[in-house]
Amino acid sequence: MSLQTLRPMPFESGDGAGTATMKDVARLAGVSTATVSRTLIKPELVSTRTRERVLKAVAEAGYTPNSLARNLRKMQTRSIIVVVQDITNPFYPEILRGAEQTAQAFGYTVLMGNTDNDPVRERAYLELVQSRRADGMILLTGRLPAQEKSSMAVERERLPPLVFACEHLPDLGLPTVRIDNAEAARTAMRHLFELGHERIAHIAGPLNRIISVDRLAGYCDALTERGLPSEPALIADGDFTFNSGVEAARRLLALADRPTAIFAANDESAIGAIQAIKSQGLSVPGDISVIGFDDILFAAATDPALTTVAQPRQEIGRRAMAIMLDLLDGKSPPVGDVILPVELVTRRSTGPRPPA
C-alpha cells in the first residue's frame, strides 16, 4: 500500500483516518471547534483548564492547523512572490535572502519567480498574485508585467501590492527601494580621479535598463564636474556579462590613446575586462586600473581583487519586504523612492595612474 494512494490527500498518517482536523481535536477534548480555534489563536480567552485539555488533545491527535482553510477564511496567503530575471545571476540571491529574512520574521514565505527575461512568465507571476496565490509581489526586473502600459490610471487601480527593488519605473510612483546609481557611479569615478586618472573608459550595461543608463549618466557627469570631456570612443557597449567585458576591454585597448582606467557598470564585466587586459600582457592596476560595481561574492576572489562599489543587497531585500508587509497591513508606503547608501570597496584592481 503506497503512501500516496489517495489523490486528494497529499500524505497520510498511519492511522488511515487522514490528517486530524480541528473537529477531531474538539471531539477529543470535549469542546467545540470554536474553543479549539480560540485556544490556538488567542489562548487568553480560554480558561486554563480548557486550554490544557485542548492542548493535550492537539498533541494526541497530532493536529496541525490547515493553512489552506485559514487562508481562504482570511483571504490571504502569507506569501510574497519575488520576481527576478535570472536567479543564477550572483547579484540576486542575496537580495532574496534579505527579503526572506524579514518575511520569515513575520510569518510570511517567499515564492521565487524566475522569468528568464520572458514577459510572458512575468505576466504569469502577476496572475499568481491576482489569483491569490500570493499576497503581493516584489519586482527586481524593472518592468511592469503588463501588455499595455497605456491606460496607466486604470491599470494602477487593479495592480496588486507591488514593490520595486533595484530597478525602478520612473513616473509611476510605485514604492521602490534602490540605490542612487548615478551618484554611485560618480563615487567610483572620484576614486579614480583621486588616483590621478583622467582618461577613463566606461563599459556600459545594457542601455534598455534604467540602472545602466543612470550609471552611464553618472560617469559622464563626473567627467564634466572634473572639467574633462566625455569621449564617445571611451564608452564601450556591454551587457553585464563576463564576455562583454572581455570584448569591451579589447576594443578599448586597441585605441590609439588608450585609457588608464576603466569603470565597468558591473563586476562581471569588470572581471572580464581584467582578464582581457592581463591576457594582452598588461598589468592591473600597473597599466590600467579597473573598478566594478555591485561587489558580488567573487569580486574579492579575483586576481587582483576587484575594487568596486558595493550595494547593500541584503538590506535592499529586507527593506523592500518591509514595505510590502506594511502595504499589506494597510500602511501607506514611504513617499518617494527609498535610496540606500553604497560603499566604495577598495581592493587591488585600482592604483595610481602610471607615468606617461
Place this chain on the structure above:
Amino acid sequence: MSLQTLRPMPFESGDGAGTATMKDVARLAGVSTATVSRTLIKPELVSTRTRERVLKAVAEAGYTPNSLARNLRKMQTRSIIVVVQDITNPFYPEILRGAEQTAQAFGYTVLMGNTDNDPVRERAYLELVQSRRADGMILLTGRLPAQEKSSMAVERERLPPLVFACEHLPDLGLPTVRIDNAEAARTAMRHLFELGHERIAHIAGPLNRIISVDRLAGYCDALTERGLPSEPALIADGDFTFNSGVEAARRLLALADRPTAIFAANDESAIGAIQAIKSQGLSVPGDISVIGFDDILFAAATDPALTTVAQPRQEIGRRAMAIMLDLLDGKSPPVGDVILPVELVTRRSTGPRPPA
C-alpha cells in the same frame, strides 16, 4: 482613500465591490456557478453558446479564479518548497532554477526555503508543508528536519512527500537525485594521473557532509587504484569556502615535499588555493595544477580558468522536481537513487607535472 484600507482584501478594484467572484460571473452570464466552474476547467462539457456567454461575463467582470478556495477544495497548494542552506552559495541557484522550470511547466510554483544552516528553520519549513502551505519539499541540505531520528519507522509514516537532491541520507530509502561523488572524484584524479601527477593533495569539504566524505573516499580510492599511498599530510581540512582554500593551500605549500597537484572538493576552495599559490610566486599550472569540483559560473572566469568536474545542476533540479510531482500524482518514486553523470571540464589550471 488608500488602496489598502480594507484589511482582509489584499487589493481592490476601483469599483468598490471587491474582486469579482464566481457568483458575480454566474449572475452576469445568467448561469449557475457550477457552469462557470466547468467552463473554466473543462470547457468541452459546456455548450458553445453558454461557453461564450460565460467567457464574456468573465472578461466583463475582470474575474480571476481564487486559488485559495480552489486549494482548500482540492486540498493542495500546487507549490513545492525547496530548502537550501544558503541561497547565496553559487552552487544552488541553478538547481532552484531547474526545479522551477519543471514546476512551472506543470502549474506548480517553488517556495524558497533558506535555512542558514539552522535546524530550527529547517523544522519550520517542514511545518510549512505539514500545515499544507506546500505540497512537498525538496531538500538540498542532507538533513532530515526532525528533532529525533530515532523512531524512524513512525517518523517515516508521517513524513510528507520528500525528495533529496545532491545530498542524501543513506539507509533511509527516500527518493534522491544526485551524482556519484566518489566516482566523480576518481574522474578528477584520473585526469591528474594522465598529466603525470602522482603527488596529489586533497582539500576536503566539511566532513559532516556526506558529499565531502564521498569525494575524499574517491580521492583515496583513486590513489590506491594507481598503487599510490594516501598520505595524511596531503589531506587538508576545508569547509568549501574561498578562505579555507587559501589556508589549506598554504599548509600544503609549506610541506617539505610539496604536491604537484591539488584536487579541491569544490570550486570555491580551489579558487582560494589558486590565489594562495600565485601569491607565493608559484605558477598554476606551471608549478602546481589545481582541479576543482562543481563548475560554478566563475570557474570559467578565474585566472587561470579552472579545470573542474561539472555537476548537471539544472538537471538535478529538474529531475528532483519531476520525482516530486510524480509522488504527488500517486506514482511511486524510482527505486534507488537517481545518479546523474558528471563531466570533466578541462580548462587551464591543470597541466603536465613539472620536471623534478
Place this chain on the structure above:
DNA sequence: CTGTTAGCGCCTTCAC
C-alpha cells in the same frame, strides 16, 4: 448539457 446541493477546514460574530 446544466442546476442544485453539499461540503473542504477554519474563523468569527452572536448568543448564552
Place this chain on the structure above:
DNA sequence: GTGAAGGCGCTAACAG
C-alpha cells in the same frame, strides 16, 4: 468562558 451557526469561493457528485 463557551457553543452554535454561517460563510470564505470553489468544485464534485448527483439529479434532471
